[in-house]
Amino acid sequence: xxxxxxxxxxxxxxxxxxxxxxxxxxxxxxxxxxxxxxxxxxxxxxxxxxxxxxxxxxxxxxxxxxxxxxxxxxxxxxxxxxxxxxxxxxxxxxxxxxxxxxxxxxxxxxxxxxxxxxxxxxxxxxxxxxxxxxxxxxxxxxxxxxxxxxxxxxxxx
Numbered sequence: 001x002x003x004x005x006x007x008x009x010x011x012x013x014x015x016x017x018x019x020x021x022x023x024x025x026x027x028x029x030x031x032x033x034x035x036x037x038x039x040x041x042x043x044x045x046x047x048x049x050x051x052x053x054x055x056x057x058x059x060x061x062x063x064x065x066x067x068x069x070x071x072x073x074x075x076x077x078x079x080x081x082x083x084x085x086x087x088x089x090x091x092x093x094x095x096x097x098x099x100x101x102x103x104x105x106x107x108x109x110x111x112x113x114x115x116x117x118x119x120x121x122x123x124x125x126x127x128x129x130x131x132x133x134x135x136x137x138x139x140x141x142x143x144x145x146x147x148x149x150x151x152x153x154x155x156x157x
Contacts, residue, residue: 003059004148007082012140059096060151104150
């Protein structure tokens with residue numbers, strides 16, 4: 001199994017076979033901690049356990065970094081979410097690779113394209129996957145799909 005992860009509280013996780021067949025997705029589950037949203041690590045771990053089972057898996061996690069113009073608080077929240085997911089992968093003994101946005105977008109032919117281009121590409125590849133029709137949640141799933149496809153062997157994403 002190949003796992004693609006778009007980290008963050010509005011991200012998603014996609015599981016597919018090595019031959020790039022879609023298996024399942026999870027829009028990042030969150031919980032409220034005070035006024036802040038945090039990734040629900042227990043829900044992420046349960047999804048991975050239930051979806052992968054005894055199969056061998058490798059995860060591809062988008063490498064996060066500071067983005068120009070993003071506030072300190074939102075950057076902390078984003079980094080915290082990515083750290084929770086990375087910790088779950090380590091705790092579950094799932095090998096993983098950090099992938100820069102530039103690397104997976106280049107493989108998918110999206111360098112210089114607008115943000116919605118990933119969703120358009122994912123719809124071309126998985127036309128029956130209705131979550132992709134939604135602009136917000138569909139975008140996160142599209143990114144996770146293309147991150148997973150980056151890790152799958154074979155031709156370009």
